[in-house]
Structures are given as C-alpha cells and as structure tokens.
Amino acid sequence: MATSAEVSPFSGFRARAEALDREDGLRHLRDEFHIPTKADVKRNTLLAGDRSNDAHVDETTPCTYLCGNSLGVQPKRTAARIQQYLATWATQGVQGHFKPLEDSPLPTWLDADHRAAKMMAPIVGAEETEVAVMQTLTANLHLLMSAFYRPNPNGRHKIILESKAFPSDHFAVLSQIRHHGLSPETSMVTIESPFAEDPIISTYDIQALISKHAADTALILLPGIQYYTGQLLDIPTITAYARKHGIFIIWDLAHAAGNVTLSLHDWDVDAAVWCTYKYLNGGPGCIGGAFVHSRNSLITTPVLDGEPEPEQSYGHRLSGWWGNEKGTRFQMETKFHPAKGAAGFQISNPSVLDITSLCASLELFELAGGMAPLREKSKRLTAFLEECLAQMSEDAKKLFRTITPSDPNQRGSQLSLLLMDGLLDVTMHGLQEHGIIVDERKPNVVRVAPAPIYNNFNDCVAFVEAFETSLVAAQAAKLNK
Ligand SMILES: Cc1ncc(COP(=O)(O)O)c(C=O)c1O
Incomplete structure (x- = not known):
C-alpha cells in the first residue's frame, strides 16, 4: 500500500467513500455489530490477554470484513437475547x-x-x-x-x-x-x-x-x-x-x-x-x-x-x-x-x-426497514467496489477478472474475482496480513461481499488497496519460484 509520503491512487476513492458513508441512511446499523478488530483476526487466542497496549491501532481498528456470503458477523444484541433466553431457562425451567x-x-x-x-x-x-x-x-x-x-x-x-x-x-x-x-x-x-x-x-x-x-x-x-x-x-x-x-x-x-x-x-x-x-x-x-x-x-x-x-x-x-x-x-x-x-x-x-x-x-432487518433499502444500498456498494477494482494498475488488472455479471440485477452483493493460476494462496495470505477477511473458493476465486447491513464504502476501498498489493506480490513470488 502507498506510504503516507506517496499519494495512493485510491485517495480520491477514499474521499468519496467517506462522503458516501456520511450520507448513508443505514450507517447506524454498523454499530449494531461486532466487527472483529485487526488484532482479533491475527490473534491465535480466544481472548486478548494483556491489553496494556490497547491504544495500539490494531486493537481498536475493525478489520475489513467482506465475508457475509460465508458467515455474517455477530449482532451485538445476540448476546443480550441469548442471556435473556438463558435467564428464562435458569429461572423458569420447563415453564x-x-x-x-x-x-x-x-x-x-x-x-x-x-x-x-x-x-x-x-x-x-x-x-x-x-x-x-x-x-x-x-x-x-x-x-x-x-x-x-x-x-x-x-x-x-x-x-x-x-x-x-x-x-x-x-x-x-x-x-x-x-x-x-x-x-x-x-x-x-x-x-x-x-x-x-x-x-x-x-x-x-x-x-x-x-x-x-x-x-x-x-x-x-x-x-x-x-x-x-x-x-x-x-x-x-x-x-x-x-x-x-x-x-x-x-x-x-x-x-x-x-x-x-x-x-x-x-x-x-x-x-x-x-x-x-x-x-x-x-x-x-x-x-x-x-x-x-x-x-x-x-x-x-x-x-x-x-x-x-x-x-x-x-x-x-x-x-x-x-x-x-x-x-x-x-x-x-x-x-x-x-x-x-x-x-x-x-x-x-x-x-x-x-x-x-x-x-x-432479524430485529436489525426490521430496524433497517426491510430488504428494499438494504438492497438499494447493496447495489451501490457493489458498484463502488467494481469501480475501485477498475482503478487498479493495468499490471494488477491483468492478473484477475471478475466473473460475476456486471448487471446489478444479475448479482447480489458478492463479486467473484477469478485469479490467474498460482496466485490464490499468496494473495489470500497478503489480504489477511492487511486485516482483510474475504473467502476463497478453489481453484482460483476470491469472493468479496459487502453486506449493506454492516459494511460501508470505506471497506470497499480498503479491500481493493490491499488486493492490488497482495496480487502483485503473488505474481512476483510466482515469477521468482
Ligand atoms: C449454496 C449452498 N447450498 C447448501 C449449503 C449447505 O448448507 P447446510 O450446511 O446449512 O446444509 C451451503 C452452505 O454454505 C451453500 O452455500
């Protein structure tokens, strides 16, 4: 990714994403979810343990989670509702x-x-x-x-x-x-x-x-x-x-x-x-x-x-x-x-x-006003993701193609990116290192799905920046083999 001294080719997209996120009428729903932090997704333990360096950015920065096509993230209220269910069972038994x-x-x-x-x-x-x-x-x-x-x-x-x-x-x-x-x-x-x-x-x-x-x-x-x-x-x-x-x-x-x-x-x-x-x-x-x-x-x-x-x-x-x-x-x-x-x-x-x-x-789907506003946001999110992908360097764009239809009425939120042979493992590793959670489907597909109920436009930019870097690194590793 570009260092602060360099100007990222995606800086314009970042600015647009921030504006789009500010205007998003569903943005409050993101706070209803636990999005794992970058530190969470790198850790090999259940709990954070010593949190003395909580101020460290990774401890509080959410990862970029674009994997609702596989497993949605946890709503915060799930714990409260389960606690109420447990309390019912504890205090009422069979009643x-x-x-x-x-x-x-x-x-x-x-x-x-x-x-x-x-x-x-x-x-x-x-x-x-x-x-x-x-x-x-x-x-x-x-x-x-x-x-x-x-x-x-x-x-x-x-x-x-x-x-x-x-x-x-x-x-x-x-x-x-x-x-x-x-x-x-x-x-x-x-x-x-x-x-x-x-x-x-x-x-x-x-x-x-x-x-x-x-x-x-x-x-x-x-x-x-x-x-x-x-x-x-x-x-x-x-x-x-x-x-x-x-x-x-x-x-x-x-x-x-x-x-x-x-x-x-x-x-x-x-x-x-x-x-x-x-x-x-x-x-x-x-x-x-x-x-x-x-x-x-x-x-x-x-x-x-x-x-x-x-x-x-x-x-x-x-x-x-x-x-x-x-x-x-x-x-x-x-x-x-x-x-x-x-x-x-x-x-x-x-x-x-x-x-x-x-x-x-499902309470959150009710809060969102049902599927129509979610789908409307979803179409805009995925179109924005597609636009960001088109902004990648020509060298990087040669290494993959999107196999999902470009017509928004023939797709949901997911884009499937088909990589050239031999790039998947290193690309996925690079994405993980950048705190990006997406999934792969063998032999060569990376699936990326911005879920409108918790994802935002910034997530799309974060993914594409890391994807470009990881893909180019994967190609270099392949050529050096
Ligand atoms: C398209 C599709 N069909 C079926 C299944 C299997 O679902 P289950 O394990 O809940 O039966 C999955 C699981 O991811 C799926 O993606």
Whole structure:
C-alpha cells in the first residue's frame, strides 16, 4: 500500500467513500455489530490477554470484513437475547415453554418458531404461513424433496440441477434419486455453462434444457444466487417456465436470503430452502429456513393412520410431532393433524437457542426497514467496489477478472474475482496480513461481499488497496519460484 509520503491512487476513492458513508441512511446499523478488530483476526487466542497496549491501532481498528456470503458477523444484541433466553431457562425451567414473562422481549419457547417465521417472511417475500424456520438447509432440502419428488420411472423421474451446484445440493439430489431405486445416470440432468471459461448460465440455456427434458422431469433444483460466480438467476422467469411445463421447482436461497429482494409468493415459487448464517447473521450452523407455497401445503385427507393416500396430500411428508397443529400437539394422539402451511413440514421441536440468535439479527432487518433499502444500498456498494477494482494498475488488472455479471440485477452483493493460476494462496495470505477477511473458493476465486447491513464504502476501498498489493506480490513470488 502507498506510504503516507506517496499519494495512493485510491485517495480520491477514499474521499468519496467517506462522503458516501456520511450520507448513508443505514450507517447506524454498523454499530449494531461486532466487527472483529485487526488484532482479533491475527490473534491465535480466544481472548486478548494483556491489553496494556490497547491504544495500539490494531486493537481498536475493525478489520475489513467482506465475508457475509460465508458467515455474517455477530449482532451485538445476540448476546443480550441469548442471556435473556438463558435467564428464562435458569429461572423458569420447563415453564419457559408456556409461560410468557412480562418483562421479556422473547416469546415463549412454544411460540418461538412462529415468531421467527413471522420475522423471516418479509425477508423472502412470503406469506407468514408459507415459511418455517427449522432444521438446516440440506436437511430441509431432503424434507421438501421427500414430499415433492415423487418419481415415476415410466413418466416424470428426472431432476435437473446445475453441473456446478454446491456439493451438498448435488449429494442431496444423488441420494434422493438412489433412495427411490433409480439411477443418477438416467434420472439426473445437469445444466452446463456453454463456455468453460465463463461459468455464467443464461436463462435461455436453462429454459432450453427444461424444454428438452420436460416430458420426464419431475423436479428442478436451482440456486437463487450461484455460490461460486455470484450470479443471481432470474427466479420469476425460470419458475414460470418450470411451472408451465408442470415441473416442481425448488430454489436454494443460501446466498440470496437477506442479500437480494425476493417475492417468493408472488413469483409463484413452489418451494425454497436457505440457511441463516450468511447474510442473515444467525451464527455458525444456525437453524435454516424453508418456504412452501400455500398451494403446495393444502391439507386434504388425514392419511397417517392407515387411510388411503390421496395424491397431493400431506401423506408424502416425513412427519414429526412439531409438524402437528399446536392445538392438538400436546394431546399425544397418534393421528397426525398437520399445522397449516410450511409449519406442517416441521419435525422436531426446534433449538430455541438458535432461534433466539437468529431473531436478534432479524430485529436489525426490521430496524433497517426491510430488504428494499438494504438492497438499494447493496447495489451501490457493489458498484463502488467494481469501480475501485477498475482503478487498479493495468499490471494488477491483468492478473484477475471478475466473473460475476456486471448487471446489478444479475448479482447480489458478492463479486467473484477469478485469479490467474498460482496466485490464490499468496494473495489470500497478503489480504489477511492487511486485516482483510474475504473467502476463497478453489481453484482460483476470491469472493468479496459487502453486506449493506454492516459494511460501508470505506471497506470497499480498503479491500481493493490491499488486493492490488497482495496480487502483485503473488505474481512476483510466482515469477521468482
Ligand atoms: C449454496 C449452498 N447450498 C447448501 C449449503 C449447505 O448448507 P447446510 O450446511 O446449512 O446444509 C451451503 C452452505 O454454505 C451453500 O452455500
């Protein structure tokens, strides 16, 4: 990076970033989060230990955290809410399930899942009853596929997914196909990008593949945002196309929930799953989310007690007591009465610890005024990041290219930077040395995601300055080998 004696090529950007940060109507939200300090991210101990040199800049300067695509940072209020949850448990024991406490902001544990679904619904553009906060992403994918993938070996049996799907989605599809006694060779169809060096898949290519396999495809699984490239797929258009061909479509919204505006109900999406530890800041491995369009959770005849199974009934669900309606759940009957909507897909009583952690962060989405203002800021942040990257020296720019679409409507906050071979490790090391937290995806991609709820324009400049230095150093190291 430039020393104080030199003028950084980014000084103009710094000044602009400071002005943009001052004018940002959401800037107060950054203070709601623990952003690790530069010293924190370098330390190999849990606690700071001797803080006698607290005045040292690294002890107080936040690192540049641009990794909400992997794990969101911790809201400060998470600790307070968890403390309230612990106090409820400590003072009330089992009564915490049913007994509201006058001075507590938390619901009873019995109502915790319902409140979480209510807070989550506007984030994904769903009706309250279409969302369940439960399990984890891949587990929810299996639950939804168990309910909605009903292959007929002589009719519709194929599942379409992208060839570069997140491995967990790939494994889930493989195992579902095998679970039904079918072979992935004949029942699994993958969408390839036509250009190996450009992994973006167009809506046209997806539609063409759907048309080709329409007659025997039972299900499509696609990512709202592709984890490697950061491409935001055209969810409404692809959903409409799948539905026109009578194919059930599930969206993996791991990288889209809390990142872009979604209207799952209005877009007629069949079903979706997501996790809450990325842009939703629930904490590592936190409870997941599922959407089931209201038309797909209609309850027809009870079936779990030896009665015949009507098509489209809830009988195909894998069921457990928490999916039973609340009114009769504790009567301990063995006749299953599913709760209305997505809640009827729940199985076990959820971890209230997880839900408490998640809802602490969802409070901040409410404070932000919902997804629309966040998305508006996000588009400006990512465009600014892109502009800063374009300001890098020509020598540095030759060493990478951005593979995320440049159209803001075809991406969320993340930019994926594809480095030339042999530069990733040294570049990532250099970034860490500068207190920059981003993540890598092998073989050659650095993912950078300014999350509008806590990142600012200055973070974008800090990243690009350090990226240029680290990339050039990586190239020098490669040439000297
Ligand atoms: C796109 C995508 N799908 C699925 C998963 C798996 O999620 P989980 O481990 O919560 O099941 C992830 C995790 O990062 C992901 O990014």
